[in-house]
Amino acid sequence: MGETRRGPRERMVFSAAQLIRRDGVAATGMREVAAHAGAPRGSLQHYFPGGKEQLVDEAVGWAGRYAGKRIARFVAGLDEPTPSGLFAAMAAQWTDEYAADGFGAGCPVAAATVECAAAGGSTREAVAAAFTTWRTPLAEALAGMGVPAARADSLATLMISTLEGAILMARAARDVHPLTTAVRELGPLLDAAAAPAP
Amino acid sequence: MGETRRGPRERMVFSAAQLIRRDGVAATGMREVAAHAGAPRGSLQHYFPGGKEQLVDEAVGWAGRYAGKRIARFVAGLDEPTPSGLFAAMAAQWTDEYAADGFGAGCPVAAATVECAAAGGSTREAVAAAFTTWRTPLAEALAGMGVPAARADSLATLMISTLEGAILMARAARDVHPLTTAVRELGPLLDAAAAPAP
DNA sequence: CGGCTACTATGACAGCCGTCATAACCGACT
DNA sequence: AGTCGGTTATGACGGCTGTCATAGTAGCCG
Numbered sequence: 001m002g003e004t005r006r007g008p009r010e011r012m013v014f015s016a017a018q019l020i021r022r023d024g025v026a027a028t029g030m031r032e033v034a035a036h037a038g039a040p041r042g043s044l045q046h047y048f049p050g051g052k053e054q055l056v057d058e059a060v061g062w063a064g065r066y067a068g069k070r071i072a073r074f075v076a077g078l079d080e081p082t083p084s085g086l087f088a089a090m091a092a093q094w095t096d097e098y099a100a101d102g103f104g105a106g107c108p109v110a111a112a113t114v115e116c117a118a119a120g121g122s123t124r125e126a127v128a129a130a131f132t133t134w135r136t137p138l139a140e141a142l143a144g145m146g147v148p149a150a151r152a153d154s155l156a157t158l159m160i161s162t163l164e165g166a167i168l169m170a171r172a173a174r175d176v177h178p179l180t181t182a183v184r185e186l187g188p189l190l191d192a193a194a195a196p197a198p
Numbered sequence: 199m200g201e202t203r204r205g206p207r208e209r210m211v212f213s214a215a216q217l218i219r220r221d222g223v224a225a226t227g228m229r230e231v232a233a234h235a236g237a238p239r240g241s242l243q244h245y246f247p248g249g250k251e252q253l254v255d256e257a258v259g260w261a262g263r264y265a266g267k268r269i270a271r272f273v274a275g276l277d278e279p280t281p282s283g284l285f286a287a288m289a290a291q292w293t294d295e296y297a298a299d300g301f302g303a304g305c306p307v308a309a310a311t312v313e314c315a316a317a318g319g320s321t322r323e324a325v326a327a328a329f330t331t332w333r334t335p336l337a338e339a340l341a342g343m344g345v346p347a348a349r350a351d352s353l354a355t356l357m358i359s360t361l362e363g364a365i366l367m368a369r370a371a372r373d374v375h376p377l378t379t380a381v382r383e384l385g386p387l388l389d390a391a392a393a394p395a396p
Numbered sequence: 397c398g399g400c401t402a403c404t405a406t407g408a409c410a411g412c413c414g415t416c417a418t419a420a421c422c423g424a425c426t
Numbered sequence: 427a428g429t430c431g432g433t434t435a436t437g438a439c440g441g442c443t444g445t446c447a448t449a450g451t452a453g454c455c456g
Contacts, residue, residue, distance in 0.1 A: 008433095022316045023313070023316055023317070024222065024223075024224060024312055024313040025222075026222060026224035026225050026313070027224050027313065029412075029413065029414085030413080030414065030415090031412095031413085031414090040433080040434050040435070041434085041435080041436085042433075042434040042435050042436080043433070043434065044414095045415075045416080046432080046433065046434080047433095051414070051415070052413095052414065052415095103315060103316075104315075104316045105316065106311075106312060106315065109370075110312060110366055111312045111313070113304075113366050113369055113370045114222055114304055114308060114309045114312045114313075114366070114369075115221070115222040115224070115225065115309070115312075115313070117301060117302075117304065117369040117370060118220045118221055118301075118302045118303065119221070124370065124372075127370040128370045128371045128372070130370075131367055131370050131371065154379045154382070154383055155383065157364075157367065157375070157376050157379045157380075158360065158379060158380055158383045158384070160363065160367065161360050161363030161364040161366070161367055161376055161379075161380055162356065162359050162360045162363055163363065164362070164363035164366050164367070165358065165359030165360055165361065165362035165363035165364075165366075166355075166359040166363075168308055168311050168312070168359070168362050168363075169329055169355065169358065169359055169362070171311055171312075171315040172307075172311045172315060172322065172325040172326045172328075172329050173326045173329065174322075174326070177355070178355050178359055181352045181355045181356060181359075182355075182356055182359055184352070185352055185353065185356045185387070186356070186387075188387075189383070189384075189386075189387045206403095227442080227443065227444085228443080228444065228445090229442095229443085229444095238403085238404050238405070239404085239405075239406085240403075240404045240405050240406080241403070241404065242444095243445075243446080244402080244403060244404080245403095249444070249445070250443095250444065250445095
């Protein structure tokens with residue numbers, strides 16, 4: 001475990017991310033977050049004086065850092081480092097979860113983007129930062145696999161775009177098909193970019 | 199105009215779709231929909247006895263049919279019909295809107311998916327149907343351009359996934375870059391699939 | 397003219413929300 | 427022993443939500 005050893009503050013951020021990626025931002029209540037984290041309700045205003053917006057922002061930031069750190073782990077787990085293998089590992093995280101626990105949850109950053117991008121609060125900057133903390137290590141990993149620096153960032157953006165969209169369609173259809181299709185169709189393109197120029 | 203000539207019922211569905219794609223499902227109130235449509239509040243329970251869920255479902259269905267019908271118009275507008283040209287036209291609809299009106303709105307189907315996929319109501323089936331209504335004519339258009347039937351549906355899924363994800367990242371960053379990147383990187387792959395097999 | 401249907405109008409209701417105010421606990425330090 | 431800062435506890439508040447009940451109006455039809 002050790003999970004429950006983390007302080008109540010971090011547990012609430014984690015719980016907020018989990019509830020947001022399942023039900024969305026608006027449908028996730030502050031009281032619900034505290035209850036899910038096993039934290040006292042009174043701690044909410046103590047740890048998050050900025051209110052719900054601060055809690056959502058931190059949950060989004062946590063998700064972005066989590067995704068960014070996973071990149072290195074995925075690369076380390078590959079037999080031979082190829083862009084298509086990395087993308088397949090990223091998608092497998094979702095197909096595995098959907099096969100094991102059902103299609104109940106998506107990406108919390110996507111949820112916050114859909115619900116808060118137009119509102120103009122600080123959450124829009126938080127989601128932008130989260131995508132950056134996700135894309136940057138991904139682009140660096142691609143560069144380390146031989147992708148020219150000029151294209152690495154573009155392909156990283158493409159990979160995240162396609163993955164997010166495939167997650168969306170998979171949840172809608174309750175079928176991992178969009179995810180497996182994305183891996184199959186995009187793989188050759190990614191590896192071709194890593195091949196040494198002729 | 200002619201727009202205002204449509205009955206109040208259709209106007210409310212249209213307004214619901216517009217508000218949902220901007221603020222999300224939960225943040226869009228019934229009273230707000232009626233006001234936006236210039237329709238009397240009392241008509242809500244008359245035209246939508248199924249409540250908010252019915253209204254959201256119909257808004258999602260409308261959006262799916264709209265996207266499906268746009269495919270034929272895009273194809274008709276191309277100088278020479280190629281998969282990459284079609285994808286570019288689909289993305290251009292978003293880059294044009296974002297350039298003209300800002301990044302205030304996304305895809306209503308995506309919003310409904312994020313917020314209602316876990317709830318288990320009828321909306322999840324509505325979003326699944328909407329994606330099908332969108333993907334089917336797209337796959338047929340690809341097949342008409344020479345893409346083998348077996349791959350047409352996969353590429354259609356890939357195109358919608360990537361487009362939805364790029365819309366998401368574009369709104370987060372307030373930058374159309376993800377959309378233009380998707381078109382540039384995915385174009386060659388799509389056209390290669392339409393080339394006659396060697 | 398009566399009546400019937402389609403639509404509109406309005407107010408009330410219970411429920412949940414985020415936020416705030418206030419007070420109590422509690423371990424630590426001197 | 428005392429007190430002080432970091433936590434927790436609890437209740438209240440106003441506002442908004444979806445939904446319902448009820449009454450009212452308009453217009454066609456016999």
